[in-house]
Amino acid sequence: MVYVLGGWQSDFARNWDRQGMSIGDGFVDTVRNGLEATSLDAAEIESGHVGNFVGDLFARQGLLGGFFAYVDPALDGLPTARHEAACASGSVAVLAAAAEIEAGRYDLACVVGIELMRNVSGQTAAEHLAAAAYAGREFADAAFVWPRAFSDLAEEYDQRWGLKYEHLARIAEVNFGNARRNPNAQTRGWQFGPDSFTEDDTANPVVEGRTRKNDCGQITDGAAVVFLASPRKAAEYAARRGAPVESLARISGWGHRSAPIGYRDKLRMSEGASHVFPQVKRAIDDARARAGIGGVEAIDAVETHDCFAMTEYMAIDHLGLTAPGEAWKAIEAGDIEMGGRLPINPSGGLIGLGHPVGATGVRMLLDASRQVTGQAGDMQVENARRVQTLNIGGSTTTTVSFVVERAA
Template identity: 45%
Template sequence: MKKVYILGGAQTDFERNWKKEGKGMVALLKEAVADGLTGAGLSFEDVRALNREDRVACFVGNFIAEKYTEQGHLGAFLTEVDPAFYGVPSARYEAACASSSAAIDAARTSIRAGDRDVAIVVGWELMKTVDARTGGDFLGRAAYYEKEAKGIELPFPKLFGRLADETLRKYPALEEKRYMDALARIACINYANAKRNPLAQTRQWFMNFAQASARGTETNPLVGGRLAVSDCSQITDGAAVVVLASEDFVRRRGLTGRPVIKGFGHRNAPLRFDRKVAEQPDSPYLLPWTRQAVLDAYGRSGLTVADMDVFEAHDCFTSSEYAALSAFGLTPPGEEYRAVECGLIAPGGAKPVNSGGGLIGCGHPVGATGARMLLDLYKQVTGAAGGYQVPDAKNALMLNIGGTATTNYVFIVGRED
């Protein structure tokens, strides 16, 4: 099998509100793509040259621009960014909040098959175009809208609140307070990590354990069962670009030190939350397909949890990061709180999770998140993560989920052996 290298990329500042700046998706994409190519050491002229030989393609990840910005046909939309994309094959990939992981997967496949030398992944979402209630309703389409979201205010916090309920139901030995404290600590760690990330949405926000635990107050209202605002990632605008390349390309250019994608996993659980719950009693894991996707990636890479130095978990809510900890193999299922309490996942811990803030701290422009995670993995294993660098990280794993842990994508990135 051919190797797939990561050349680099860029993300936009997730603090920015593009509507307030009076800018739309053209402006967003122009900035992200130009910065992403620069970050990968490429130029628009390189794109033209590669395209003359049909060796470059674009893979756009976006969940639901049709709702947020009234625009579809997003692969073709890159031609509005720069004429260098005239003639370049480009299509859009969608898997809810894992949309850009679907794009990464297609990009990775085209390199591995030898069809292309360079694959440009562009993940993006503009979400501040509408108010929170309307946006929350749009996001309901990541569940079974008709049966799980329609007419329900903020359906996703409620679904992930149910994930919290089911966690407590499945593991009777887990005390509620211990669980809720672990969730509050997860929020705190992610907010604190965001303070070291100059592109994080919440880098100026205040959060501590007392505030994360003050659920049900005016400044931390409950939004989904037991979960409060502090347990949620916040919607924002943003784009992330990451560029993959073939071994041939890397050799021809004389590039060194570029990491490779070592493993992948992709499993889909039942779409409906009820069916997920109904299916899992046979498994020690609450989200068995999430666990399986991680195992698949470990298996393909020939690596184990012991080899991983950094994790990116999909903390759209604290309850989903909690469940991810055992899926990664950091603790046995049902004992995830141990990884939180002993500092294992905190900065400086042996297995730091979401060192740049994750979805809660860095922000979650849904279609950009998978590409943002892959870019952060790239930064970590190349020592380019700046203030949130995990020292000497060699291998890193990301889990990007769509819906209620329905689509589960896992990628492992590492330095070449």
């Protein structure tokens, strides 16, 4: 059993480059704030992990574990590692830290997810992020690779089951609405007009194919940190705070699956399957099985990958909220909204909150832990006891899902 002692998230509306901050500055600031928020001492940390996708390209900086030593002198000598799995980098870092704790190597690990991405033009950013596609073999005719990839997914859904843009637009509208309640959301102050969530080419222009501007997750500078603990360390930490260990969040289940890097190869290999992305479904189901629960009815909320509205549309049926191809039913019924059957992305998700790629999986876990411990503030889902995350890298090349819950 691995416990989540808490953590911290940066304000995703900040532009680090304009503020003269490097990726190292963001790293140090995030971990220091995380230690303060959790009342942990740096000397207690025994292992450090970093989730980051493209620091080498955006910031010309690799070997990010070396920044732990600048947080506090006590962290000089800390064993560290960096993990890369595109947009799932943060979740893979969490998996590695959790495995160390479960193996008995360490009792307390610090996991940082971080990305600096707003220091280049939109076109250059798109080219850097294309590293998660099959280089030289797909989407060569696209100016923006990922809007194109998930436009193709929209086309695939349309061919199989039919798809109306109004349902994708509603996903985006809900996530932007949720972000207004999140004090760290990049878009919390954004304003929208009556045609912002329609097929109006002026108010909501096409980016690539079937993907429009307001369907897109936000390129963001930002970081998140969580502290993971063994049962022994968690009990000690809880006692120090005068609380039972059962009051803490814990990771009760995890799923981790990979598929071929090529988008079309995934579709070819899923021919005849009930779901477009069987490995996504397997990761979700693995997490639930390890948590000892059944279907979606055991989940109170979800933090899911919505790099585009179409990604969340796919996630809805893979999560089991509807049958394959019928996500529109949950959208029309209001099931995904706050107060609905299964609130999705109370944080605002990648569309509303923002998407510093390597930080997203860590941020999802932090938000899930806050939900189940009643610390989510204006984003709180009433009586949330169990939350599932779904973090995807590339065109679902890597998928990681966690089930986070509170014992009491």
